[in-house]
Amino acid sequence: MDATVEELERAASAAGFHVPMPEGYEEKLIERLKRRDEAAFNELVRLYQGKIFRLVFRMLGDKAEAEDVAQEVFVTVFKSIDGFRGDSKLSTWLYRVATNHCKNRIKYLNRRARGQKKELDEIADRDAIESGTMSTSAQVHRPDDMATAKQTESIVQRALGELPDDQRELVVLRDIENMTYEEIQDVTGLPEGTVKSRLHRARLALQKRVIELSGIRESAP
Amino acid sequence: MTSDEARELFSAAHDGEIDAETKRAFELALAADAELEAEWKEFTELLREARAIAEEDEETDAPDLLGGVQARLRVRSRGRFYRDRFASDASGKTMLPILLGVVMLLVIAIAWLTIHVVQVQDAAGETSSAADAP
Numbered sequence: 001m002d003a004t005v006e007e008l009e010r011a012a013s014a015a016g017f018h019v020p021m022p023e024g025y026e027e028k029l030i031e032r033l034k035r036r037d038e039a040a041f042n043e044l045v046r047l048y049q050g051k052i053f054r055l056v057f058r059m060l061g062d063k064a065e066a067e068d069v070a071q072e073v074f075v076t077v078f079k080s081i082d083g084f085r086g087d088s089k090l091s092t093w094l095y096r097v098a099t100n101h102c103k104n105r106i107k108y109l110n111r112r113a114r115g116q117k118k119e120l121d122e123i124a125d126r127d128a129i130e131s132g133t134m135s136t137s138a139q140v141h142r143p144d145d146m147a148t149a150k151q152t153e154s155i156v157q158r159a160l161g162e163l164p165d166d167q168r169e170l171v172v173l174r175d176i177e178n179m180t181y182e183e184i185q186d187v188t189g190l191p192e193g194t195v196k197s198r199l200h201r202a203r204l205a206l207q208k209r210v211i212e213l214s215g216i217r218e219s220a221p
Numbered sequence: 222m223t224s225d226e227a228r229e230l231f232s233a234a235h236d237g238e239i240d241a242e243t244k245r246a247f248e249l250a251l252a253a254d255a256e257l258e259a260e261w262k263e264f265t266e267l268l269r270e271a272r273a274i275a276e277e278d279e280e281t282d283a284p285d286l287l288g289g290v291q292a293r294l295r296v297r298s299r300g301r302f303y304r305d306r307f308a309s310d311a312s313g314k315t316m317l318p319i320l321l322g323v324v325m326l327l328v329i330a331i332a333w334l335t336i337h338v339v340q341v342q343d344a345a346g347e348t349s350s351a352a353d354a355p
Contacts, residue, residue, distance in 0.1 A: 038303060045287045053283035054275075067284050074290040075297070153274050156267070175271040181236075200232035207260075207267050 019047050019091060026090055033081045045074050048091070052098050058172045059102035060109075061161040069105050073098045092186045099169055099187060106165050159209035167202030174199055222246040224257045231264050 021029075032040030052073055057066035076097050084093050160168055173179045173187060184195050227250035233239045234247055251258045295303040 036302065042287060042291075045290055049286045050283040053286065067286065067289070071286050071289045071293060074286065075293050078290075078294055078302075152270055153277070156270055156274060171271070175268050176275040178272065178275065196232065196238075200229070203232055203264065203268065204228075207264055210267055211263065 019051075027086075030081070030084065030086065030090060033078075036078075041074075041078055044077070044090075048094055049074075051091075052094065055095065055098055055172065055177060056102055058157075058160070058176050059099070059168060060105060061157055065105065065109070069101050070098070073101050076101065088186045092183060095173075095187045096189075099173075103165050103169070155210055155213045156206075159206050159213055162209055163202055163205055167198060167205060170195060170199040171202045171206060175203070222250040224250060224254045227251065227254075227257060228260065231261060235265060235268060 029040055029044065033044065049070065053066055053070045056069045056073070057063060060066050060069065073094070077094060080097075084090070088096075160171060163171065169188065170184065173184045174181075179187070181192060181195055184190075185192055188195065190198070227247050230239060230243070230247055234244065239247065251261055291303040
C-alpha cells in the first residue's frame with residue numbers, strides 16, 4: 001500500500017487538477033476516510049496538500065495565510081467527509097471546500113483591513129487636529145514589495161489580489177489551475193453562462209489592472 | 222463585427238469556443254483595428270503569463286501540512302484522533318499528581334523514620350543511664 005501511495009504522490013505532483021488514481025482507489029479511500037481512518041487521511045493530505053496550498057495561495061496572495069487556510073481545509077474535510085455524497089470527484093469537492101474557505105478568509109481579512117484603516121484614519125485625523133493642520137487624507141504607505149519580487153509574477157499576483165473575490169476565484173481556477181469549464185461549474189456551483197461571462201469580465205479587469213500597474217512600475221524611479 | 226463586439230469575444234476566442242465563421246469575423250475585426258489587435262495580444266500574453274506562474278508553482282515545494290493538520294485535529298477532537306502524540310503530551314500532566322503523591326509519601330516516611338529513630342535512641346539513652354546509676 002505504501003508503494004502505491006508514494007507512486008500516487010509522485011503522480012500528484014506532476015498532474016493537474018485531479019490526482020490520477022487506479023480504478024476503485026478513490027472509492028476505497030473515501031470509505032476509509034468515512035471510517036475516520038487516520039492513515040487514509042494522512043494519504044489524502046499528502047496527495048493534495050501541494051495543490052490545495054497553491055490554490056489557496058493564489059486566492060489569498062500570502063503564504064502564511066495560505067498555509068493556515070490550507071490546514072483548515074483538511075480539518076473541514078476530516079470533519080465533514082460524511083457529507084460527501086460522491087456526486088463529484090473527491091478532488092472537486094476538496095477544491096470546493098478550499099475556495100469556500102478562501103472566500104471566508106478574504107471577507108475576514110477585508111473586514112480587518114477596513115477596521116485597521118478606520119483606526120489609522122482616526123489616528124491621522126486626531127494627529128492632524130492636534131498639530132493644527134488637517135491632512136487631505138490618511139496616507140498609509142504600503143511597503144512596495146514590487147522592487148524585490150519577480151516582475152511579471154508580482155504584477156499579475158497583485159492585480160489578481162485586487163479583483164473582486166468572485167472574479168479572482170474564476171481566474172485562479174481557469175487560468176492558473178487550468179480547470180475545464182465543467183470542473184469550474186462543479187467547484188463553484190455556478191451555471192456555465194455565468195462562469196463564462198464572469199470569467200470574461202475578470203480577465204478584462206485583470207488585463208486593465210496589469211497595464212496600470214506596469215505603467216506605475218515603468219514610471220517609477 | 223465591431224471592435225466592441227470583438228472585444229466581447231476575447232475570452233471565447235482564447236478558449237477556442239467560437240465557431241469557424243465567428244472566428245473569421247473576429248480575425249477580420251482584429252486586422253481592421255490596430256488598437257484592438259494590440260489589446261488582443263496583451264490579453265493572450267497575460268493569460269500565457271498566468272499559466273506560466275502555475276507551471277512555476279508546481280515546481281515550488283509547498284509546505285508540509287500534515288503535522289499541523291494532525292495537531293489541529295488532535296486538539297479539536299480532545300485527543301480522540303491522532304492520539305499517539307496527545308498521549309505522550311498528556312503523560313506529563315497525568316504523571317504530575319502521581320509524582321507529587323510519591324514525594325509526599327517519601328517525606329512522611331522519612332519524617333516517621335526520623336521520629337522513630339530519635340525515640341529509639343532516647344529510649345536506649347535512658348536505659349543506659351539508668352544502668353549506670355548507682
